[in-house]
Amino acid sequence: MKVPFNRPSLVGHELEFVQDAVASGQISCSGKYSDSVSSLLAEELDVADVLLTTSCTDALEMAALLLDLGPGDTVIVPSFTFVSTALAFVRTGAELVFADIDRETLGIDLHHATELIDERTRAVVGVHYAGIPADPEGFARMCASHDITYVEDNAHGLFATEHGRPLGSFGRFATLSFHETKNFICGEGGALLLNDEADIDRAHVLLDKGTDRRKFMQGLVDKYSWKDTGSSFGLSDLLAAYLLAQLEERESVLARRGRVSKAYEDRLRDPLESLGVELVRRRTRGVDAQHMFAMVLPNREVRDAVLDGLRSRGVMATFHYVPLHTSEAGQRFSARPSECPVTTDISGRLLRLPFFTDLDEPTIDRVSTLVVEELHSAISQRRTA
Ligand SMILES: *Cc1c(COP(=O)(O)O)cnc(C)c1O
Numbered sequence: 001m002k003v004p005f006n007r008p009s010l011v012g013h014e015l016e017f018v019q020d021a022v023a024s025g026q027i028s029c030s031g032k033y034s035d036s037v038s039s040l041l042a043e044e045l046d047v048a049d050v051l052l053t054t055s056c057t058d059a060l061e062m063a064a065l066l067l068d069l070g071p072g073d074t075v076i077v078p079s080f081t082f083v084s085t086a087l088a089f090v091r092t093g094a095e096l097v098f099a100d101i102d103r104e105t106l107g108i109d110l111h112h113a114t115e116l117i118d119e120r121t122r123a124v125v126g127v128h129y130a131g132i133p134a135d136p137e138g139f140a141r142m143c144a145s146h147d148i149t150y151v152e153d154n155a156h157g158l159f160a161t162e163h164g165r166p167l168g169s170f171g172r173f174a175t176l177s178f179h180e181t182k183n184f185i186c187g188e189g190g191a192l193l194l195n196d197e198a199d200i201d202r203a204h205v206l207l208d209k210g211t212d213r214r215k216f217m218q219g220l221v222d223k224y225s226w227k228d229t230g231s232s233f234g235l236s237d238l239l240a241a242y243l244l245a246q247l248e249e250r251e252s253v254l255a256r257r258g259r260v261s262k263a264y265e266d267r268l269r270d271p272l273e274s275l276g277v278e279l280v281r282r283r284t285r286g287v288d289a290q291h292m293f294a295m296v297l298p299n300r301e302v303r304d305a306v307l308d309g310l311r312s313r314g315v316m317a318t319f320h321y322v323p324l325h326t327s328e329a330g331q332r333f334s335a336r337p338s339e340c341p342v343t344t345d346i347s348g349r350l351l352r353l354p355f356f357t358d359l360d361e362p363t364i365d366r367v368s369t370l371v372v373e374e375l376h377s378a379i380s381q382r383r384t385a
Pocket residue numbers: 054055056057058081082084085127153155156176177178179188189190
């Protein structure tokens with residue numbers, strides 16, 4: 001029997017809400033379910049406004065447009081991240097500068113990012129890898145002192161906190177993803193979080209094809225017209241209905257994912273420690289996002305052997321990001337080369353186990369046993385080779 005890496009699940013009233021959205025007769029963007037999701041998130045995350053988008057990638061593109069980036073500007077992004085973190089900013093004509101990650105958090109390294117700042121730098125984008133806070137307070141302070149913008153790509157860390165404050169509330173902009181591989185899902189979806197009131201009006205215009213349709217719907221203008229750049233960034237209310245049901249169950253989803261994480265840890269902590277394998281987890285206090293179960297193996301050969309072994313036995317474990325600074329497009333779109341040795345090292349050694357809300361104990365038992373077997377075999381083979 002195969003164990004998939006991820007499996008989306010229904011957690012509450014998803015189908016009922018979708019049915020109701022259809023019956024209500026309005027399923028394009030900015031409907032009643034979108035309003036409910038926005039209010040729920042704005043309140044829980046303590047941000048000024050939340051705009052639902054068709055993806056996290058789109059939300060990042062909106063941040064790039066709101067910054068009026070263009071040729072000559074640069075944006076600092078981590079090399080160890082999903083393509084979208086970087087891609088969204090190059091569409092404006094801005095160029096990238098890649099920063100390395102911190103060994104503890106696997107998020108963007110504050111020291112390296114600060115060193116890379118020059119007169120062309122307009123923004124720094126941080127990713128809270130696995131929902132582990134990548135020093136959001138340090139980045140907010142550092143960016144303010146250089147008069148540049150801090151953006152949080154918080155695709156992994158919804159509802160996690162740092163010193164009591166939600167991730168996503170530190171940057172001028174922050175983004176979320178509701179892609180099927182994330183904790184809370186609607187198939188494809190995202191959100192742009194705004195922490196500066198001054199961005200709200202323009203963000204709604206960009207979301208809605210550059211028009212002031214929102215003001216018209218609110219009765220503030222008697223017709224709506226084309227005002228600015230933008231695109232069709234808004235999430236359908238059908239998907240917002242699905243998403244609301246997921247978010248209503250946030251406590252039970254986090255608790256269930258927390259139990260999966262703990263079950264793996266109970267079975268794997270001691271054997272992994274004795275084999276020189278480190279678990280990826282936050283070392284500071286705070287609410288954990290429970291996004292993934294990942295580990296860093298002793299070297300690339302062992303990682304690849306364990307990955308192959310698990311997959312041949314039906315366990316769909318996986319690696320993670322291929323460094324962006326050495327990718328074809330990363331090199332083409334960067335302003336200058338930079339060195340990211342920690343990214344290269346971690347990328348070659350990281351392994352993620354199947355992890356999803358519905359993962360049951362017998363499967364966790366089986367996966368854990370196979371992980372230890374494959375590790376022993378990969379390590380002893382290398383010793384005798
Ligand atoms: C998933 C992910 C994205 C992209 O999210 P989409 O909603 O699929 O566009 C961006 N950044 C990070 C860090 C991600 O993990």
